[in-house]
Amino acid sequence: MKHLLYFTKRIHNYSGKILYINLICMIFISLLESVGIFLLIPLVGLTGILDVTTKEIPFISWINELFQGIPETLSLIIILGIYVLLMMGQSIFKRNQSVLGAKIQQGFIRHLREETYRGLLQSNWGFYLKKRKSDIINLMTKEIFNVSAGVQLFLKFLSSFIFILFQIGVAFYLSVNMTSIILLFGMILIFFSRKFVKRSMFYGKESFLLSQSYLGGITDHFNGIKDIKSNSLEESHLNWFLPLIKEMEHNSVKITKLNSTSQMVFKVASSLLIAFFVFLSIQTFKAEGAQLMLILVIFSRLWPMITGIQAYLEQLGAIVPSFKALLDLQNESLEARELFNRDYQDVTPIEIKHGLSCRDVSFRYHPNENTYALQNINIDIPSNKMTAIVGRSGAGKSTLIDLFMGLNQPEQGEVTIDDVPLTKDHLLSLRKSISYIPQDPFLFNATIRDNLMIIEPNASEEYLWDALEFAAAADFVRKLPLGLDTLIGDRGIRLSGGERQRLVLARAILRKPSILVLDEATSALDTENEAKIQAAIERLKGTMTIIVIAHRLSTIRNADQVVVMDQGEIIQVGAYNQLAKEKRGMFSHLLGNQMEVSG
Numbered sequence: 001m002k003h004l005l006y007f008t009k010r011i012h013n014y015s016g017k018i019l020y021i022n023l024i025c026m027i028f029i030s031l032l033e034s035v036g037i038f039l040l041i042p043l044v045g046l047t048g049i050l051d052v053t054t055k056e057i058p059f060i061s062w063i064n065e066l067f068q069g070i071p072e073t074l075s076l077i078i079i080l081g082i083y084v085l086l087m088m089g090q091s092i093f094k095r096n097q098s099v100l101g102a103k104i105q106q107g108f109i110r111h112l113r114e115e116t117y118r119g120l121l122q123s124n125w126g127f128y129l130k131k132r133k134s135d136i137i138n139l140m141t142k143e144i145f146n147v148s149a150g151v152q153l154f155l156k157f158l159s160s161f162i163f164i165l166f167q168i169g170v171a172f173y174l175s176v177n178m179t180s181i182i183l184l185f186g187m188i189l190i191f192f193s194r195k196f197v198k199r200s201m202f203y204g205k206e207s208f209l210l211s212q213s214y215l216g217g218i219t220d221h222f223n224g225i226k227d228i229k230s231n232s233l234e235e236s237h238l239n240w241f242l243p244l245i246k247e248m249e250h251n252s253v254k255i256t257k258l259n260s261t262s263q264m265v266f267k268v269a270s271s272l273l274i275a276f277f278v279f280l281s282i283q284t285f286k287a288e289g290a291q292l293m294l295i296l297v298i299f300s301r302l303w304p305m306i307t308g309i310q311a312y313l314e315q316l317g318a319i320v321p322s323f324k325a326l327l328d329l330q331n332e333s334l335e336a337r338e339l340f341n342r343d344y345q346d347v348t349p350i351e352i353k354h355g356l357s358c359r360d361v362s363f364r365y366h367p368n369e370n371t372y373a374l375q376n377i378n379i380d381i382p383s384n385k386m387t388a389i390v391g392r393s394g395a396g397k398s399t400l401i402d403l404f405m406g407l408n409q410p411e412q413g414e415v416t417i418d419d420v421p422l423t424k425d426h427l428l429s430l431r432k433s434i435s436y437i438p439q440d441p442f443l444f445n446a447t448i449r450d451n452l453m454i455i456e457p458n459a460s461e462e463y464l465w466d467a468l469e470f471a472a473a474a475d476f477v478r479k480l481p482l483g484l485d486t487l488i489g490d491r492g493i494r495l496s497g498g499e500r501q502r503l504v505l506a507r508a509i510l511r512k513p514s515i516l517v518l519d520e521a522t523s524a525l526d527t528e529n530e531a532k533i534q535a536a537i538e539r540l541k542g543t544m545t546i547i548v549i550a551h552r553l554s555t556i557r558n559a560d561q562v563v564v565m566d567q568g569e570i571i572q573v574g575a576y577n578q579l580a581k582e583k584r585g586m587f588s589h590l591l592g593n594q595m596e597v598s599g
């Protein structure tokens with residue numbers, strides 16, 4: 001219930017007065033419907049089936065008096081005319097209310113989408129290290145859609161609720177005793193049906209978790225489809241998939257069972273109630289024909305609404321877990337927020353004069369574990385020079401450059417830019433000055449041109465080709481039938497690993513960064529293309545700060561400074577030739593290993 005209330009509050013906060021206009025429309029619709037029902041009485045009176053000259057129902061007797069001196073046919077025409085007018089009015093209100101409802105629903109969802117997406121983009125890297133991407137995708141697609149359906153349900157629920165209130169008002173006006181009895185029954189029924197709502201919430205949560213693992217698994221499997229096919233892992237994946245979809249099927253059937261059981265209970269209870277109620281009206285309260293008929297008409301309309309409310313509550317209950325998960329995601333991203341909307345205004349890239357430094361830096365991925373990914377790091381990265389970071393796998397090289405890019409924050413010590421500590425205030429301008437090429441570079445499922453221009457939207461054709469030439473990518477792009485306009489598929493799947501790396505390098509250069517970070521960025525290149533890239537990077541030396549992580553030590557021969565890491569610590573720093581001479585050092589050891597392999 002708490003989440004339902006919060007949900008209501010959020011819709012209210014978002015839509016404000018439009019929600020009230022929507023409510024007023026609903027009230028009018030109910031009002032017109034109720035008046036329409038009242039008209040049935042003089043109509044029935046005119047047919048002579050019942051005597052409706054009752055004095056006990058003031059409004060009706062007043063209507064009767066009104067039609068007293070008027071000929072029967074004219075009365076019929078007037079009554080039917082009023083009825084048609086009322087229904088026309090109601091239809092117009094209903095139409096406008098539906099449009100308004102859709103505006104509230106769609107607007108609220110757009111708002112929720114924007115809020116969540118912005119929050120996600122502005123969250124820090126630590127947030128993404130903890131979260132599974134498929135869970136985020138599930139929330140941003142399926143679950144947000146559920147919440148949207150929830151808003152519609154909620155509006156329907158409100159409209160039913162208001163309608164009921166009106167009908168109850170009219171019923172009270174007609175007979176206090178009988179209405180009280182019906183209401184008492186209704187309340188008892190709704191009280192006992194709380195367990196249906198609770199169960200519905202439970203199944204809703206189950207369904208949420210199932211769809212989360214479904215999407216998670218499917219995403220993993222299709223990301224790794226090459227592995228699956230080449231290692232013939234199809235069977236083991238089917239073994240995971242089949243029980244899961246069976247469980248999903250059971251879950252859906254369970255939800256339908258629950259909803260239909262509650263509807264069945266309500267139907268049985270309502271037939272008992274109506275029988276009991278008619279009996280009471282006739283035997284105990286000696287209700288008049290017109291009064292009894294009117295109450296029966298009202299309650300035959302009212303009761304389905306009460307059962308409808310129950311159904312809405314159950315369906316809303318099933319949606320609450322989706323809404324709660326979305327809110328949790330929003331809150332988590334809010335806690336992990338490193339950037340704000342205002343940060344994007346007038347950001348200029350940082351110009352580094354002296355360099356980047358780490359002072360006594362230690363870092364752990366999990367604060368409650370003992371293992372440090374980095375310990376006591378002290379290093380200077382001079383500006384406009386090339387620094388190579390080497391070390392065995394898991395030594396902490398990527399973690400260190402993540403610190404320099406402000407993706408991770410040190411637990412102890414500080415990262416400085418020109419001796420000024422790196423804080424959240426500089427993050428965006430620092431990142432604007434960096435071009436980063438990861439081990440597994442990301443390309444969009446778009447054309448080569450689109451992939452390049454995402455970095456530099458105003459780049460001219462000539463500028464794009466220059467960058468491609470620089471990255472030794474121009475030849476292969478020229479050979480493609482559509483050149484720059486070739487679609488490269490999901491993550492650039494239609495290109496070879498080396499072509500992807502060269503394209504990403506061209507993209508990185510387009511930005512004219514003052515810091516270029518290459519994390520194993522040439523690992524997929526053949527020696528010929530690697531040599532070309534080496535030469536290109538060589539030409540960049542002196543114009544920007546270059547940080548390279550490399551396993552192939554032959555590629556860093558020309559680095560100004562080599563940093564050797566092991567087990568989260570920096571164990572050697574110096575020029576390539578100097579370190580190569582330190583025979584007992586880790587660098588010589590690594591160099592020796594590589595010479596053995598290549599020799």
Ligand SMILES: Nc1ncnc2c1ncn2[C@@H]1O[C@H](COP(=O)(O)OP(=O)(O)OP(=O)(O)O)[C@@H](O)[C@H]1O
Binds near residue numbers: 393
């Ligand atoms: N997201 C993470 N959560 C927990 N531990 C991590 C995470 N990423 C890296 N580590 C750990 O931190 C240590 C340093 O990892 P890092 O990726 O920086 O090494 P690396 O030198 O770049 O390795 P490689 O050359 O294999 O890429 C490793 O022990 C690794 O297991």
